[in-house]
Amino acid sequence: MKKAVISINENGDIFDGNFEDSPFYLIVEGDQKKKIQDCALDINKLGDSVLIGKSVSVEFKNIITSKSIEYIFLDFVNAVEVLEYFKNYSDKIQVFDNNTEDYEEWFEKNKYVYLSEVEALKKVMPKEGKGIEIGVGSGRFALPLGIKVGVEPSKQMADIAKKNGIDVIFGVAESLPLEDNSFDFALMAVTICFVNDPLKSLKECYRILKPKGKIIIGIVDSDTTLGRLYLEKKENSVFYKHARFFSSKQVIDLLEKSGFTFKQAYQVLLGDYRQINAVEEPKEGFGEGGFSVLVGEK
Template identity: 35%
Template structure:
């Protein structure tokens, strides 16, 4: 079952995180933007769009999410809302050129099915970018320690970067790459952190891949 209740009940709290951690948010946004091609808004979708905090500034025009409350916020930010889940996207085959998931992969019921669906809806040469708090990064370890007390992460399954890369390869994606940021504590950041290649030092990682031409 999709994780919906905490996002329905704590929508304002979700949005406040981005307001009170602006430098961390800008760092994450830059990392997600880096591997993306030129966006065609009506052919780009964020899966697990939440309130549109990433889709809107990235010019991603479509947003899929199971939470009606979050979709209303995304719509207010100019994103076309589509209610649905990652494992069964309500989109046609080969209908988009860009799929983005940000802090979503840890909430899906089936990672392999999610990646298969992203591959299905992407046309040849299409790009997938998955941004997430890495399981073994400093922030991932802290979130796991306090998981029971955080309404958003109580039901999360944090993912390790090598496992996700293996799953992307199995789903048929090629040209994989990884970028990382958040080398500092988000609560103490005054300026955005840089975006660097690889993983292991930064808490937030973006793994990208491409559907073969």
């Protein structure tokens, strides 16, 4: 279990400044909480920790990145919000860290479902340009789509992706550790259902994309037969227990709120996914197929 190291002020609220300048830190490990002064914080002895605060200097970020220390810097309001975020974050990451074999096996057992989803994504994938996958996982989508860079918060998943030749950067979707206007397209394949703040995540994608850059989102559409089946089984699913499913219309609304213009959509899995024994030909539009691919342009 990871522990959180949270920058706080004298009153216990989130420190409104760079993490490394904080007068106090709150160490949270399970149900245990300990407040320390900054002089007692030795980043070389933090172990499996996530540093959490509002901001950080470039110099300090370079230091912790070189030491492979994980961090989340967002515009948090107070410590309660941070602790809630960290719990949600930890629960989701732990699921993927602890069940990587089951995750990989799903793609083998559902080969034609997976390949049909890849085929739908290929329909909208730009032929040129620098791309990145947000929530790259083990690289199951990035690899066949030719994407070489990914952001991923699960260490176990990231290790598999790295072995497969993908350059993986630690990070969360709500605070991407990437420069403005640095990519031509970004993929989020079955990722938006796991992020804590979908709107903030899409705004981050907007920030890192170049003008006319594309955001490509793959989802299990909650307004379809497959989506409703997933919702029914959600609580008993290892992976989807902590997920929040969206309809295509809801995602399009989020895209537009984050600044994107909705451009096109494709769908697959129009029948019972358990009966699929060949790669499906994607159909334009959404609302019928259980898996939708939605494209927005900056």
